[in-house]
Amino acid sequence: MYALIDCNNFYVSCERIFDLSLENKPVAILSNNDGCVISRSNELKALNVKMGTPFFQLKPLIKKHGIECRSSNYELYGDISQRVMNVLNQFTPEVEPYSIDEAFVRIKLPENQSYFEYGVKIRQTILQWVGVPVGVGFASTKTLAKIANHIAKKRADGVFVMPGNSMQILNDLGVEEVWGIGRRIAKRLHAIGIYKAGNFASQEQSLLKKKFNVMVARTALELNGINAVPVEDVTALPQSISCSRSFGSPVFELKHLQEAVSDYASKAAVKLRESKQLAAGAQVYIQYYPEYNPIYREGGFRGATVRFEQPTAATGTILNSLLNALPKLFIKGRRYKKAGVVFFELSSTENVQEQLFNFNVNSNTVANSENEKQTELYKTLDEINKKFGSNTIFNLSSGIEKPWKMKRDHLSKRYTTNWNQLMTVK
DNA sequence: TCTGGGGTCCTAGGACCC
């Protein structure tokens, strides 16, 4: 049996742990750059403010309804998320975190207990130990557990167990509500007369594969109680590690793009080292706004792929190759809105792939040890930055003024991850 | 008149998720 545990209004709930004044008020958490709403309290949902509403559209309502706004504080949310996962691990070792605010777990029921009772216990424990309300949905497949979770969240007790025969429920559920069916596919399903999850589930596999794809066909299987979404290997390395940001205001100069790319690459490299991984290469890209000239109205992006001589996590080596690639992508006169870096082909530092044909043994050994030395150096810098604040030591190529820096005007404190920002009790 | 068949690897793009 699967259970899906999903935190209610997660970012809002995190802020509320430390700021009791947010209770019972409409609260909005804003995306990076304070661009749009990405998490809403129930009170804000009741005001009919939609997910993704641009902040400037929300502004006129703030005074009128007493809305509280916060910039997103991912350091805080990441830490709270970890605490929730730790609690789940006390219930079962088979915890599969799916996103920052939810996890699939596989449950073997203790003697003399029902799934419902067990769900209530999980829910109460997380609420008491971490302070975050969650919904718990039980079902035989992940896709059904998602649906059970949606139902759970609408109930006062926050727990729902999918009955063995789920047809009744699926017949009442719009197909666009099903996990794995996005906007595009939903539209195409509607076009052939399929509106309800129940109807979708009873379609022939061959038809779904032919008219759509294997993913859609798998989703239908899952609704029939047949597991088709594989169990994730939680120890597997990720496919990629990235960092990207929209700029606080448009960027025109190559110099500033280089600063931003340098900053983002440094941040992503910290993630690499934290998770003891090396990257074989990286993709760097810059994204621009539509031009003023109406003939060239399209915005767009340009990217370049670089490969490192050796898999590496050393910021210096990485910056050298990335900053070299950037001038070729830059076109003068464009207004740039965003830049990003993606590391790919990751490997564990505990298992380095050596070169097979190591003809020039000496130079290669030197390169390797140089690489290792650099990585060690940056690990030390990471520790200093952890201790004294994240920008204590940084590469000068990231710039000092940072005119491109994102806006975060409503940021809460890093209550749990920075000694200087601990809560004080008077 | 008439010119094969089977495979792999890589990349870009599309679709989805939270």
Place this chain on the structure above:
DNA sequence: TCTGGGGTCCTAGGACCC
């Protein structure tokens, strides 16, 4: 004027191989 960031998987088509 002003709309985020970080991921995953699959497919089609081109290049290349024998």
